[in-house]
Amino acid sequence: MTLEKNYNPADIETRHYKAWEDSGVFGCGLTRAPGSQPSGDPFTIVIPPPNVTGSLHMGHALNNTLQDILIRYNRMKGRDALWQPGTDHAGIATQMVVERRLAEQGVEIDRGLPPSKDGNTLIDRDTFIDKVWEWKAESGGTITGQLRRLGASCDWARERFTMDEGLSRAVRKVFVELYRKGLIYRDKRLVNWDPKLHTAISDLEVEQREVTGSMWYFKYPIEGAENKYITVGTTRPETMLGDTAVAVHPDDERYRDLVGKNVVLPLADRPIPIVADEYSDPEKGSGAVKITPAHDFNDFEVGRRHDLPMIDIFDESGFLNENVPESYQGLDRFVAREKVVEAMDSLGLLEKIEDNPMTVPYGDRSGVVIEPRLTDQWFVDTKTLAEPAIRAVEEGTTKFVPRHWENTYFEWMRNIQPWCISRQIWWGHQVPAWYGPDGEVFVAETEEEAAQAAAEHYGKTTGVTRDTDVLDTWFSSALWPFSTLGWPDETPEVARYYQTDVLVTGFDIIFFWVARMMMMGLHFMGSVPFHTVYIHALVRDEHGQKMSKSKGNVLDPLDLIDEYSADSLRFTLTAMAAQGRDIKLATGRIEGYRNFITKIWNAARYAEMNGCRPDPAFDPADCSLTVNRWIVGAAAETEAKISAALEEFRFNDAANAVYQFAWHSFCDWYLEFTKPILSGDDEAAKAETRAATAWALDQILLLLHPISPFVTEELWEKLAPAGGRAGPLITSSWPSIPEAGGTAEAAEEMGWVIRLVSEIRGVRAEMNVPAGAKIPLRVQGASGRTNERLSRHEELILRLARIDSIGPVEGDVPKGAVQVVVDEATCFLPVGDVIDIAQEKDRLAREIDKIGGEISKLEKKLGNENFVSRAPEEVVQENRDRLAEFARSREKFQEALTRLSAL
């Protein structure tokens, strides 16, 4: 029963987690056993689903700590809390991982090409998919296990996976419905092509990197004119083999005569036209620009306007294909680049080369340069879907916290481009489209339906083949807030928990995920998926660098949990989660908050050792002792602060409030104040104080629980009242502290004691009075109230300020005494030979000087007529009071100085 001297978090944390999970307290109302359902309104959060094969990083730790705080807080408030967990199949990322693992075993997927290495085996699509599921079975529990270790109180019974049958059905239904409404369509367009992954990717998956490249200037000979050239600049020389025009500005005098003529494209030896197009900027380069419609987004538009041929010169791996001269065929694009430059140079057609700072598109997964490529792909008409999603945020139906992220959302949504959703990979939701023999497309939820539609179309039964593409992972993620609840079925969960309440996520996926959930939620459910989007910061290293493996500055949350405890890590992340700023995480901070957890543990040990056990009969509104009324009032204030902070997502304020109350108010002062009572012989006072101590500690456990659930649950259990607790802390009610009479007076009175003790301690230290030495305290000019307080708190003043006796100044003021001023009273501390007169005079003079500074500032302010007449009355009065206070205290110090000088 007795608490161990040292707190051992590891065992305790895993034990409580298991007990919570086994007892079903994480469950929402609909998954709880009958009779144990919460009566309050639902409070729902859907987890940002981590990659099923991933592992917990610091971003997850922050993200899930904040969600868990909201869930635990609302659960304690009596809400029917649902934290819907699950994982994401992460199409490209997972496929890459599994392919890499297979490669180690000499296995690769059959892309219709020979094996890349001799002796490698090729596997077909079905076999590969089986391998991915195997890998999922093997590693899929890792991250959910780690979330458990962190303390995440998810409703695990409801765990979902984006490739579950139910969620897959939701994907198919959404695809079919959007297709039928014309909001999904197939089109041959220029898309971002990843030559390493052999798939199209969306604009968002392209990362622009700053590099210093080169600008090559080529001379293209004018057809039928000797030694006449037009110069074009390019950053990608190899694409010239796919040029189908040169464009000049229609108003550009230099080239006016050439428009309509041809140049002979060198190397390829093709005549291509010189066209006039406003895309060409006379200020840039030579003013003439080569046009490669199949490999550049701008050139593509120019090509459309002038009906130019589109020559695709690359294969799916970025090697040159049969559309280029034979000597270039089969070359890698960067090899071809060098060869083109060499060839042009040897023909005398390379005018110059310049360094050129530029941004180059890279695939965010593959890390290779993206090639715009003309292919057939599936697109979502996001422009149409975005409209209601923009309106919802404009109208405040969904709010972002911090608010400024709404700008980011608006900017992207108002300029949204069609979303390319098809991927030429194998792992993911296969596009529910089938093709007839002539290429006619039949979109349907099942093959049977597609076959039937085909039969009707052709007037006879015929075979259909399924589209081999899969959908962008984010397509299924976009449905997450309702697909996880059972949609498209009309489940009780959908009815009760949609719309959800808060989405907690990082700013890096506002476009990828938040925006798309808004669009899909509004379209399919008719309402926004959440009323609040809380955007948290990025966790960086202590120097503000992004954590990355290559920099070696990664802090692994699991390591930190092992070293310090989950409670400590959670508290640290919470205390640092101020809005709108990145978190620079130093292990020193975690250590500091680990100490806080230990402090709580020790305070509980103290309470236990002193028989401070929660008393169900204790009424915090009815304490007879000032010190107890004081702690009750302070607890009430803290509860109000924390509740307000959590309602407004000011997590750091909540953490700091409980820290301040627990460590400073409770441990530093209250426990010290009450020691004389507990060791005294007033049984009634003792009983009340024991109960009050236990009660205050309980409030700390309750208030701290959402942030640091483990140590609080452990202490809650260990510090149970004689009859035991009604239930675990996790399902206990959030404190609602009754209005108690006299708390303001108690706060004022104990504040005075704190001032007095602090003043005395201060001068003792400054005057080098030995810490162990007890000295008398003689008070002059004390009011009746002060005398009352001195006697009421005599014992604790003796103890805390190391005083041996308290009394009034009798006769002459003590010689060789240090003096402090507290309100109207001057306190003399005769320290005998210890005092150094010169040093004390110096101290007093400095004090007077400091106060003098404040006084002159205030006098100047109050002397300003404009201030007195225009500032609010209470502000003026406040300043007058402060001035009077300073003046009185300066006077006391002045007197003290005079007395010393007279010695």
Next chain:
RNA sequence: GGGCGCGUAGCUCAGCGGGAGAGCGUUCCGUUCACACCGGAGAGGUCGCUGGUUCAAUCCCAGCCGCGCCCACCA
């Protein structure tokens, strides 16, 4: 090019119209019976710069300087 954010104590950061704050670090003192992962006391800041608004500006506005990020473009 467009947008967003940030410059406050040695470090990391709160505060954001009326008395400059916290944690860590640092200095001094202290191991008495919850805790040295502790207790007590202290030092440390022209709140980036320059103007403006206001009775009053770290806080609001403008400009500048320095950092970071996002989006777009790039012949």
